[in-house]
Amino acid sequence: MSNKEKLLVIVGPTAVGKTSLSIDLAKALDGEIISGDSMQVYKGMDIGTAKITEAEMDSVPHYLIDILEPDKDFSVADFQHQSRQLITEINLRGKLPMIVGGTGLYIQSVIYEYKFSEAQKDLSLRTALEEYTELHGKEALHQRLQAIDPITAKRLHQNDVKRVIRALEIYELTGKPMAEYQQRSSESPYQLCLLGLTMERTLLYERINMRVDLMISQGLVAEVQRLLDQGYDSSIPSLQGIGYKEVIDYLHGKTSLDEAIERIKKNSRNFAKRQLTWFRSMKDINWLDMTEPGDRAELVENIRSFVAGKIR
Incomplete structure (x- = not known):
């Protein structure tokens, strides 16, 4: 038995189904979830980041969500430090820590020995x-x-x-x-199980387009307007995220709403493509094709059994 701390990581492109599967697996594995999304740390940015709701959490503990105001910095080094503390705390409680998200560099910084520059600001x-x-x-x-x-x-x-x-x-x-x-060790400091979710490209793009339409119907434009009304400058990094910058252009009269929606869809599809490229360059990933996952209960049990065999 390894004396390393246990860690399950679930990665994949936007809209592939990470959130819902992670809840099912957390219940099956007695897990607690650390968000691996660089945008979900920000308060008030819910619709545009597809942030999980309290109802969707279904009593599964989640961390690194809604911890900062939108104009605050949150670096890769910050994510690494806070995640590693949480991993230790969750393991000490006898639970399984799970990082779930799509921000590749953030996740890699935790699961491998990334070192960051201590260079001061000038x-x-x-x-x-x-x-x-x-x-x-x-x-x-x-x-x-x-x-x-x-x-x-x-x-x-x-x-x-x-x-x-x-x-x-x-x-x-x-x-x-x-x-x-940012060179890293080839070996993880954790007893690691790394799962990657993928999907046939056409279906993934359809899901992305549908998600954007849902965001608009849920009130994305009003969410962005509210952030601007609160005094946040449209140039801050968080408001340059996909979904926010396009809506800001619409609100500033630079584009129509239909054009903004199409740009969000296109930029989200391109982002998913970059995510897949990043994750496919990572070693140790066990890929799951979610195109036709079959019976949900059977899928979750198969994954639970696989994870249990990798992390003991």
């Missing part, structure tokens, strides 16, 4: 990079990162200006690319 350098972005654009800033740290540049979208600037800052302050700090 406000004058940040200001200079922000001014460079204003003058030359996000693409030019991203190209600067590509030139010195192609690995991180590939991971970060050019619209993620804050993290692109941080990566450039780390290089300027330390002489080393961020990717070098």
Whole structure:
């Protein structure tokens, strides 16, 4: 029997069915769930992040949901630190910790030995990079990162200006690319079972489109308007997330609502594609095809038995 702490991780693209399956498995395995989603930490951002409701939790404890105001920072290092504390606490209670989510880097930072740069902030350098972005654009800033740290540049979208600037800052302050700090051990510190959910692409895209339509009917536009009315600047990183930035453009008169909805669908499909690419590059994943999962009770029991065989 391993003396490592137990950990079950469930990953997969948006709309593949992670949330509902994780609840069933948590009940079957006496588990408690840590959200592995970088956006669900923010209060008041419920519809656009497809945040699980209290009713859907069905009494299964959940963590790292609704812990910050939308204008607060939450880094990969923050997620790693808080998740590892929770994993220890849940194990000590005799329960099975489960990380469930789609933010690949956040999850990898926990399940492998990621080390993060301790480089301090340089406000004058940040200001200079922000001014460079204003003058030359996000693409030019991203190209600067590509030139010195192609690995991180590939991971970060050019619209993620804050993290692109941080990566450039780390290089300027330390002489080393961020990717070098984020090298990881090939072995997990946990007694790990890693499940990946996948689905036939056409069906997944249909589910994504339906989810976006549901978000609109549930009041996504009103949710975004409420955040703006509360004084949150539309340029903060959380409001640049998919679903929020497109609705903000609509509210600011830059696009029609129909155009905003189509852009949310397209950007969500592209995001799912990037998620699958990321997860397929990870080792140790046991893939489950959710295209035609069959009888639900049988599926859950098969997974429960598989997990029990991997984590003892």
